Amino acid sequence: ATFPTGSPSSTWTPTTRRRTGLELFSTGLGDLYYKSNEEDPYIIKNDDDDDGEDDDEEIEDMTIKPTDIVIVCAHNEDEFNSLQVSIVEELEDGDPNMFVHHEVPLSDFPLCTAWMDFNRQDGEQKGNFIAVGTMDPTIEIWNLDVVDEVEPHYVLGGVSKKKKKVKGKKGKTYKKGSHRSSVLGLAWNTVVRNALASASADKTVKVWDLSAGKCLVTLQHHDDKVQSVAWRSPEVLLSGSFDRTIAMTDMKDSGQCCHKWPVEADVESLVCDPHNEHSFVVSLENGMVQAFDIRTASSNSNPGQPIFTLHAHEKAVSSISFAPSTPNFLATGSTDKMVKLWDLSNNQPSCVSSLNPKLGAIFSVSFSIDNPFLLACGGSKGKLKVWNTLSEPAVANKFGKGRQNAPALRNDPPTE
Secondary structure: OOOOOOOOOOOOOOOOOOOOOOOOEOOOOOOOOOOOHHHOOOOOOOOOHHHHHHHHHHHHHHOOOOOOEEEEEEEEEOOEEEEEEEEEEEOOOOOEEEEEEEEEEOOOOEEEEEEEOOOOOOOOOOOOEEEEEEOOOOEEEEEOOOOOOOOOOEEEOOEEEEEEOOOOOEEEEEOOOOOOOOEEEEEEOOOOOOEEEEEEOOOOEEEEEOOOOEEEEEEOOOOOOEEEEEEOOOOEEEEEEOOOEEEEEEHHHOOEEEEEEEOOOOEEEEEEOOOOOOEEEEEEOOOEEEEEEHHHHHOOOOOOOOOEEEEOOOOOEEEEEEOOOOOOEEEEEEOOOOEEEEEOHHHOOEEEEEEOOOOOOEEEEEEOOOOOOEEEEEEOOOOEEEEEHHHOHHHHHHHOOOOOOOOOOOOOOOOO
16 A cells, blocks of 8 residues: 655746645555564663653553554655655544654655555565665665665665766766666556656666666657656557656567647646546646546547646646546646645546645645545645545545544644
């Protein structure tokens, strides 16, 4: 299960024009349990029983229970880059508690993440890993089942060494198959579990073999930075670019681009509809959201036309997320500081609810799989909010009939 949620940075780097946030993700099924107390670095081994009570409290604080929800988000503050692993727990009185469980330092400014369960050491043994794309061309893979990680589990691409140029300036030598610029988007293939797609400011899309840690293929279907990638099926990959196109690639056909859809502005985010195998939705820099049907790629009468166009926000729509178990339920987040919930029934979008979560410009929104009405939001103020969308009367009336209420988790961020 994945629980994306976005996190912060108030710093914007114009090199990539990256304003959408970090895809946040995660699961809360006892991910960080240790097999024994001896393996747990957070259990203090002390023969003196006087401190036993304090030790028990510390152990309890560090233990992730099966009922906890784990949110992992990329964070930047005062030039310090990290992954923050936060816990959302439901207390007995019903009031939630959210806190940072631990933090993982990153080597560079994070731009995107993708959770995956593929373990390269044993492909059959699932784990909890996160791929992180940064301003550097390197893709870092971190093992989330290890609490005290200080280095990536492994890396994909990056700089191998530096060499002197003729004029005495230092130049970069990249590893074979590496991107040449910032990694802006990542997508893990949930069926072909050793496949990871990456989008880059170098105008390319790459598909990586996680087993070997190597690039399988480089796709050059765009004329500008590639912002977002998504797997429509195990063999079909979609990519969205600042060249104002969406490309569909058939990986069975040697990575050939089989269709392109034009859009009216730079692509910010791209997601596939989990309830409709033929459709995907793209959000744009001009505040618009458009939906497409891949079957129009072979249509002579209506090639490439969107099935709907929605003026969702007044500024860039940086992130979009489908509710995983509720058809036609879409969330959008924007740099206009608003998060909106939409009913897409009959391809006639209508706004069901909206919220200013006081997070600044919204960089990322993501629904939980384990708790399908919980929406995580992250923004430029560097804070995180979990919104129980089912607490909104309009949402409950439209989508919540016959469902049990989700936990009351509408967490206001700390005041500044």
